[in-house]
Structure formats: C-alpha cells, structure tokens
Amino acid sequence: MAFLDWVLHPTELWAGFWYVMRHAPPDEKTNKLQVSGEMKRCYDFLEMTSRSFAAVIQELNPKLRDGICLFYLVLRGLDTIEDDMTIPGAKKRHLLESFHEIIYQKGWTFKESGPDEKDAILLVEFEVVIAEFLRLPTEYQEVIADITRRMGAGMAKYTRSRVVTMDDYDEYCHYVAGLVGHGLSRLFAVSGLEDKSVGENLELANSMGLFLQKTNITRDINEDVLDGRCFWPKAVWSKYAENEEEIISKRNRDNGLCALNEMCVNALSYIPHVMDYLSQIKEPSVFRFCAIPQVMAIATIVLCFNNANVLDDNVKIRKGEALKLISQATTMDNVKRVFYWYLVALEKKNHPGSHMYEEVRKITDKAKKDIASTLKGGAPVDFTFEYLLIGLFLVTAFFFFYSYSQSTQQQQL
Incomplete structure (x- = not known):
C-alpha cells in the first residue's frame, strides 16, 4: 500500500528523495550543530520526543536554536506529567503549578512516570535540561518560565474541570497551545531576528x-x-x-x-x-x-x-x-x-x-x-502536475511492454 502511494504521487516521491539527501541522521545533525555534552543530550531528547519538530528546530538560526529546543523540552516535560494518568490528582496539580519553579532547581528529576509514558526518559534525566536552561540569556529564561507558569496553571485547572462550553474549549486550547504561540513569538522578538511587534500582537500568535x-x-x-x-x-x-x-x-x-x-x-x-x-x-x-x-x-x-x-x-x-x-x-x-x-x-x-x-x-x-x-x-491554475507524470509513466510503461511483447513474438517466429 505504501509503495502504491508513492507511485500514485510521484511528486511526493521526489520530495522524499530530496528530504533524505538534505537531512543527515540524528548523530550527524548534532555534530554539525557543534554542540557537545549536556546540550547534545538535549538534542537527543528532542529527536526522541518529536522527530518532526526536531528537524525544523535544528534548522533555526543559531540565535534561537538552543532556546527553542529547551523551550520545547520544558513544555514536553510539563505535558508528560499532564498526560500521565497514573499520577494522583493532587500530586499532578502540584507538579503542574510549580513546574516553572522546578526548572530553576539544579539536579531535579522525576522517576515516577507510569510504565506507558513514552517520554518518561526526559523526566528521568531532566537535570540535563535544567542545567542548559540556566545557561540561556536571562530574557530567554524569563519568557520560558512565564509561559510554563501560565500553562501549568491552566493544565492544573483542567485536571478537575471538563471542556463543556465553546469558551472552555478555547480556553483549554489557549493554555496548551496558544501560550506556546505567545512564547515563541516573544522569543522571536527577544532574539532580534523578528520585529518587536511580533512579540506584542499575541492574538495572532494565539490563533x-x-x-x-x-x-x-x-x-x-x-x-x-x-x-x-x-x-x-x-x-x-x-x-x-x-x-x-x-x-x-x-x-x-x-x-x-x-x-x-x-x-x-x-x-x-x-x-x-x-x-x-x-x-x-x-x-x-x-x-x-x-x-x-x-x-x-x-x-x-x-x-x-x-x-x-x-x-x-x-x-x-x-x-x-x-x-x-x-x-x-x-x-x-x-x-x-x-x-x-x-x-x-x-x-x-x-x-x-x-x-x-x-x-x-x-x-x-x-x-x-x-x-x-x-x-x-492571482489564483493558482487548476492543474495537477502529478496527473501528467502518472499519465506519462503509464504511456511509457505501455510502450515498453508493447515493444517487449513484439520483440518476444519475433524471436519465437
């Protein structure tokens, strides 16, 4: 079935080829980034927890790359605690509400995740993330800690509340995702790579x-x-x-x-x-x-x-x-x-x-x-290049097999 998908979508096959050519294996990527020690381990965690985000984060401008990697890992740690249904409610709420303080505690780890938590290893070695977080510029730390505080409070609220109304739905999504947009936009602006207005127009970032x-x-x-x-x-x-x-x-x-x-x-x-x-x-x-x-x-x-x-x-x-x-x-x-x-x-x-x-x-x-x-x-023309490629492939295949058939018949004669 996968092979048929590639055949029916040849432009996707081409895109896959170039993706493989442009992207090195995880170990080669981190070596190319010229990171070592604990930060290299952080990029290992990034690869473990999200291959898709890992690729785009590692291609970021160096002014942002480490900061956003650590921002992602801090929030992934927070999210792993929220998702773990084996942690008692009161303990989970305490962890969520205090996580913005935990990220300043050198050596903190958490080894009580449930057996089915696929990202548990991140919390087991979380002292590595904390050590690198504390090496970030202060203005980066402040953005990450503020978003972690607000997100943790929202997650804690919804361990006891349910998503009932559309307002609840918007609020929950704001806590777990809209705030990520806020934090990223503020980091873009703090880095100097984007205009400060990007970090101020947070309604768009929330959306x-x-x-x-x-x-x-x-x-x-x-x-x-x-x-x-x-x-x-x-x-x-x-x-x-x-x-x-x-x-x-x-x-x-x-x-x-x-x-x-x-x-x-x-x-x-x-x-x-x-x-x-x-x-x-x-x-x-x-x-x-x-x-x-x-x-x-x-x-x-x-x-x-x-x-x-x-x-x-x-x-x-x-x-x-x-x-x-x-x-x-x-x-x-x-x-x-x-x-x-x-x-x-x-x-x-x-x-x-x-x-x-x-x-x-x-x-x-x-x-x-x-x-x-x-x-x-103006508007794109209603034309699918893939259909032309598929048609060309079928015509070529037809003539190939027709020629092969004719040649075989002549040899038999």
Whole structure:
C-alpha cells in the first residue's frame, strides 16, 4: 500500500528523495550543530520526543536554536506529567503549578512516570535540561518560565474541570497551545531576528496555536475516547450523542460525522489569522519553523472533514505528502498556494446537503478570495502536475511492454 502511494504521487516521491539527501541522521545533525555534552543530550531528547519538530528546530538560526529546543523540552516535560494518568490528582496539580519553579532547581528529576509514558526518559534525566536552561540569556529564561507558569496553571485547572462550553474549549486550547504561540513569538522578538511587534500582537500568535491544537484534538477523537478522556466540547458532541463513547460508535455513525464536521469548521475558522501571522515573519528559518506545522494542519483538517475513518482510528496524512509540504513551506507565496489547493480539495468533499455545508462554503470562498487577491499572479491554475507524470509513466510503461511483447513474438517466429 505504501509503495502504491508513492507511485500514485510521484511528486511526493521526489520530495522524499530530496528530504533524505538534505537531512543527515540524528548523530550527524548534532555534530554539525557543534554542540557537545549536556546540550547534545538535549538534542537527543528532542529527536526522541518529536522527530518532526526536531528537524525544523535544528534548522533555526543559531540565535534561537538552543532556546527553542529547551523551550520545547520544558513544555514536553510539563505535558508528560499532564498526560500521565497514573499520577494522583493532587500530586499532578502540584507538579503542574510549580513546574516553572522546578526548572530553576539544579539536579531535579522525576522517576515516577507510569510504565506507558513514552517520554518518561526526559523526566528521568531532566537535570540535563535544567542545567542548559540556566545557561540561556536571562530574557530567554524569563519568557520560558512565564509561559510554563501560565500553562501549568491552566493544565492544573483542567485536571478537575471538563471542556463543556465553546469558551472552555478555547480556553483549554489557549493554555496548551496558544501560550506556546505567545512564547515563541516573544522569543522571536527577544532574539532580534523578528520585529518587536511580533512579540506584542499575541492574538495572532494565539490563533496559530489554536489552529494546530484544534486540528489535533479533532483528529485524535478515537484515541482520546478509548483512553477515557475527551477534549471535544460537550456543547458540540452532546447534540449528536448521549455520551463520549457514542461519538465514535458505528451505530451512531451519521451523527458522529456531523459532530466531526462541526469540529473541523471550528478549526478552519483560524485560517485568516494564520495567513496574517505568517505574513509578518521575515527571517527565513523562523518562517519555515512557523509555516511547516501550519501546512501540515490544513492538510490534516481537510483529510478529517467528512471522513468516517477519523471515528475509527488515528488518521494521518501520507508520509510523502508531509515531506512534500515541508519542501513547499519556504515562502509566503508557496504557503498561500498550499492553503489554496487544500481549500479546493475541501470544496470537493463538501457536498450540498451535508452537515455544515454552508459554513464550509463560506470559509472556503472567503479564504480562497483573500489568498488569490494577495498572491502574485492571482489564483493558482487548476492543474495537477502529478496527473501528467502518472499519465506519462503509464504511456511509457505501455510502450515498453508493447515493444517487449513484439520483440518476444519475433524471436519465437
């Protein structure tokens, strides 16, 4: 099946080839970064906990690279504690609420994670992260500690509260993702690589985080419900199901799809802010760092829309598709083209009479119009290069086998 995917999407095969050529194995990457000792171990942790983020972080400008690596690891440690269902509630809340102080405690480690926590090793050796964090410039430390404090408090709140209303949903996503957007934007500005306004217009930064988080929450419904939790707001799912388990039940499939489409529409509403935020980023490595997760998110949310497989499994975009998106997220014009084409794909999935049809149509019409009006050369032409390549391949294969057949027949004669 994977081989067929590559054959049917030759431009993805090409993107994969160039990705492999451009990206060295993890050990070679860290050697190339000229880091050693404890910071090298931090980059090892980065590779262990997120291969996708590791690649873009390691390509950042040196003024930001170590700081954002450590920012990610601090928040990953915090998130690992939040996700661990084996930690008693009171202890978990204390850890979450005090984590911004813990990162200043030399030698602190945590060895009580549950057996299923895949990132437990990070907390077991967390003194390494702390040591490197304390070597960062003070202004970097202050941003990271402030975001950790606010995020930890929000996570602690939602160990006791549930996501009921749409306001709850927005607030929870702000705590776990919007604040990441705040912190990154402030670090961009503190580094001097971006204008100070980037670190001040935090509404746009919040939307960047919410688009990613809401896409992930929408996609992960099956896994989350089976794990005994649900981050879809009750205000949405209660219209279509009696309880969370019924959302993914095959007996309730039509209603489950209605709930899914409503969640997709909520995530799609952030597209204008995403475009505005990316338009203000000037430094190339920072732009790629910001743009890559966003193009992945638009591809994922379009894949999820009206897709019953989301209710049965954790769906993901093809690996080749992801590598192609990485190769395209280099300029604002390229990103606009990517969003435009996925909006076209969304239109094709949005059938008249289906639930949320009008809402999706309004979002796609406006977003396409806005993108086309600012894109050099106007709207992209409706042409898929892959179809030409596939056709060329089939024609070539036909003539090859025809010639081979004729040659074989002549030899037999």
